[in-house]
Amino acid sequence: MTDTHQAASRPDAPILLVTKLHPPAVPAQAIARERLFERLADGREGRLTLVACPPGFGKSTLLAAWRESEAQRRPVAWMTVDEGDDDAVVLWSHVIEALCRACPGLPHAELSAMAASAPVLEVVLPRLVNELVEQGEVALVLDDFHRLSSAATRDTVAWFVEHLPATTQLVISTRTDPALPLGTLRARGQLLELRADDLRFTGPEAGEFLTGRLGLDLDPADVELLVARTEGWPAGIYLAALSLAGAADRHALVAAFDGTSAHIVDFLAGEVLAAHAPELQTFMLRTSVLERLCAPLCDAVLEDDASADALALLARTNLFLVPLDAHRRWYRFHHLFAQILRVELERREPDLVPGLHRRAFAWHSAHGTTDEAIHHAVAAGAFAEAGALIAETWVHYANAGRTASVAEWLARFPRDLVDTDARLLLVQAWVAALRGREDEMRAAVARARALGGLDDGPLPDGFVSLASSLSVLHATFGWGDVAAILEHGERSAALEGVESPWRPVITWALGWAHYCDGDLGAAERRLRETVAHAPPVDQWIVGVAAVADLSLIAGMRGDRGEQMRLALEAAGLARERGLTDAVEDGEVHTALGVALAADGRPAEALPALEKGVFLRRLWGQPLDLIDGLLGLAPTVAAMGDGARAAALLAEAEALAAACRDPGVLPVRLAEAVRAAGLDRTGGAATGAGGGSRAAGRPGNRDAELSERELTILRLLTGVLSEREIGQELYLSFNTVHTHVKAIYRKLGVASRADAVARARVRRLL
Amino acid sequence: MTPEAHGRQYEVVLRGEIGDHYALLFDGMRLERVAGTTVLTGPVVDQAHLHGVIARIQELGIELVSVNPVPEQRSTS
Numbered sequence: 144m145t146d147t148h149q150a151a152s153r154p155d156a157p158i159l160l161v162t163k164l165h166p167p168a169v170p171a172q173a174i175a176r177e178r179l180f181e182r183l184a185d186g187r188e189g190r191l192t193l194v195a196c197p198p199g200f201g202k203s204t205l206l207a208a209w210r211e212s213e214a215q216r217r218p219v220a221w222m223t224v225d226e227g228d229d230d231a232v233v234l235w236s237h238v239i240e241a242l243c244r245a246c247p248g249l250p251h252a253e254l255s256a257m258a259a260s261a262p263v264l265e266v267v268l269p270r271l272v273n274e275l276v277e278q279g280e281v282a283l284v285l286d287d288f289h290r291l292s293s294a295a296t297r298d299t300v301a302w303f304v305e306h307l308p309a310t311t312q313l314v315i316s317t318r319t320d321p322a323l324p325l326g327t328l329r330a331r332g333q334l335l336e337l338r339a340d341d342l343r344f345t346g347p348e349a350g351e352f353l354t355g356r357l358g359l360d361l362d363p364a365d366v367e368l369l370v371a372r373t374e375g376w377p378a379g380i381y382l383a384a385l386s387l388a389g390a391a392d393r394h395a396l397v398a399a400f401d402g403t404s405a406h407i408v409d410f411l412a413g414e415v416l417a418a419h420a421p422e423l424q425t426f427m428l429r430t431s432v433l434e435r436l437c438a439p440l441c442d443a444v445l446e447d448d449a450s451a452d453a454l455a456l457l458a459r460t461n462l463f464l465v466p467l468d469a470h471r472r473w474y475r476f477h478h479l480f481a482q483i484l485r486v487e488l489e490r491r492e493p494d495l496v497p498g499l500h501r502r503a504f505a506w507h508s509a510h511g512t513t514d515e516a517i518h519h520a521v522a523a524g525a526f527a528e529a530g531a532l533i534a535e536t537w538v539h540y541a542n543a544g545r546t547a548s549v550a551e552w553l554a555r556f557p558r559d560l561v562d563t564d565a566r567l568l569l570v571q572a573w574v575a576a577l578r579g580r581e582d583e584m585r586a587a588v589a590r591a592r593a594l595g596g597l598d599d600g601p602l603p604d605g606f607v608s609l610a611s612s613l614s615v616l617h618a619t620f621g622w623g624d625v626a627a628i629l630e631h632g633e634r635s636a637a638l639e640g641v642e643s644p645w646r647p648v649i650t651w652a653l654g655w656a657h658y659c660d661g662d663l664g665a666a667e668r669r670l671r672e673t674v675a676h677a678p679p680v681d682q683w684i685v686g687v688a689a690v691a692d693l694s695l696i697a698g699m700r701g702d703r704g705e706q707m708r709l710a711l712e713a714a715g716l717a718r719e720r721g722l723t724d725a726v727e728d729g730e731v732h733t734a735l736g737v738a739l740a741a742d743g744r745p746a747e748a749l750p751a752l753e754k755g756v757f758l759r760r761l762w763g764q765p766l767d768l769i770d771g772l773l774g775l776a777p778t779v780a781a782m783g784d785g786a787r788a789a790a791l792l793a794e795a796e797a798l799a800a801a802c803r804d805p806g807v808l809p810v811r812l813a814e815a816v817r818a819a820g821l822d823r824t825g826g827a828a829t830g831a832g833g834g835s836r837a838a839g840r841p842g843n844r845d846a847e848l849s850e851r852e853l854t855i856l857r858l859l860t861g862v863l864s865e866r867e868i869g870q871e872l873y874l875s876f877n878t879v880h881t882h883v884k885a886i887y888r889k890l891g892v893a894s895r896a897d898a899v900a901r902a903r904v905r906r907l908l
Numbered sequence: 909m910t911p912e913a914h915g916r917q918y919e920v921v922l923r924g925e926i927g928d929h930y931a932l933l934f935d936g937m938r939l940e941r942v943a944g945t946t947v948l949t950g951p952v953v954d955q956a957h958l959h960g961v962i963a964r965i966q967e968l969g970i971e972l973v974s975v976n977p978v979p980e981q982r983s984t985s
Contacts, residue, residue, distance in 0.1 A: 197966050197969060198966065198967060198969055199969040318966060319966075376969065378969055379969070404924075404925050404941075404944050405924070405925050405926070405927070406922075406923075406924030406925055406926040406946070406970060407924065407969075408924075408926070408968055408969055408970065409924070409925070409926045409927045409930070478967060479967065479968065479969050482964075482967045482968050483968070486929065486930060486932060486933055486968075487929075489929075489932045489933075490929040490932060
């Protein structure tokens, strides 16, 4: 069996840890706590069942045993939460996998593809809730919920609780009360709580466990003493049982325990360890650094070959070694016991600890479990290795929407290490940009630039140099500056060869910028390159976007057939690649909507256009959003809502006014305002944002072209690119570009072809 | 948010008497056993540090009785 597998349809989907989806095996010695099972079953009346108490109260064991019995009545999905789930994509990918395994009626492939790429709160969860409504009664257990620390991710769970259908029971086990709206749920009678006092062993339960299950044959008075001394704390009673099993005089040990004022854990831990043979003590102490254990991993960490036997023996005799899968391949120590072992390890062999972590890092690194490899590298203080791994794998995680994980890893580094490593600063910058955080991106870029050495390379993520990574970053994320995209894109194209895995990203950025700039011919050339080169290097986000952009261009040229063909192709590709709801590919929906509208089907176009705007709003790039609004407004107007259309265009104008270089988008906006007949009726709304910007305003259109502009206009009739025109005239690219924009503005056009045509009509050529 | 006092002295009281070696877990805080309780005393850098100490106490299954900043005059005595 493999321990990890890739989610269904998308190569970059988060790696699912299947072991998280199995409840811990219920130890044969565990007692059936019927009184608690009944209360849990009562919880199906409410929305949320909360099992909240400190470690060692047997939360996971109770729920695993309850699941076994409850699963005969209804499906019970299980997921063990861990720190990796702070990334909402990871959390919900696993929840969906768990639910789909429990309920075969759920559309598995579709939901998991969506979970990997769609916005969680806006798309994934509403869809999931709708599907659950169809499923009938089901329970979902989220074990170890306290390990979730991200407030944003917790909010997605709060939303889920609030919108759950009445037939779904959510059971959360946690050490600390979660930041969910518990007060409200309690007041509405929708919360069932099981707390520490409910989970304490009663005298009869302890008696059944110690005497009935473990056959320890204790005097009932000694059982009572143990329950009193441990206050019914199950872990205390387990620890006592482990030491009692190896004791010659059990009554004497109970008496000694009762007589000491030492803390239960402190007293019993020593006894438990002493009850095992020295080799096993060493095995437990040294493997306690691992979050999960399997024999090959333990062998690697201990530089030994006897781990399989040691694990098998411990699994039979020690309640604190918990199997994680039915095949008994993976285990973990009970959290409390692991803590005790780690303290003891630190005391006995503190010098060994970094080496143990280092070998665990090497094993996980060789086996491709990057999350754990990075965890151990950081614990070993091996930041160089951790950094190398992050620099190599971040693209994979980012493409799967797991940018938060990458940010989290970097946050665990000493600050000065990141700040002095340009490679890591660049990863930080990319991740910030992908999360729509411009200031954070610019701060990281500034620090990387200040370090110098930008020509160093190649980088493990495929860039030829740091300078090239920076350049592609600025080309991909223009933050509303077309000239900047073109400049950085051209530079990137010169730096990264045709074989580079980043080539399709660069050609897409250039194609997109030319499109925004009205240079449709150049845009088409670049986008066709992207379409050709993206599939072999799995750059599907840009591969799909390019097809959608080509459809928009075909529409501008009036080629309706080609426009529709490309729009459908883009939508089909997006569906195939699990990118249908991805914020990175909002143009797919815009393109489809524009094509449908052009085909005279506004009612069908509207939902696609709305979705395009919605996704592009989340993406955070102003040029993309303006383009989406430009697509949506005419159809909204055609459907009769002129006021809303005016508001949409006003929003687009305000966005364009704030852009450093919006290309010809303001011209297209002015045309859209005229075409929708909103320039007078909707004047108040459109005036709100567009007033400060002259571009596209009718008053300017008849302005005379300057001598230089006329020169450039003549060259625009040929095949030279703006860069080549610059070389011809001994002008910088930026200067030529500024003139070209002025020409378009004065002619009131949005593309190079239109400029030439309009100039011919006006006999300027 | 109020600004955090740097390196402020805290006194953390736990139920039960725990061994000196547990001081390792608490970044060298002083550990004293007093009549069925354990008192940890030492500098706490910031809120994150304090929460870390409390989380470790919980992981060990130890009951937390109280957490108090130590007044300056007492910490210097």
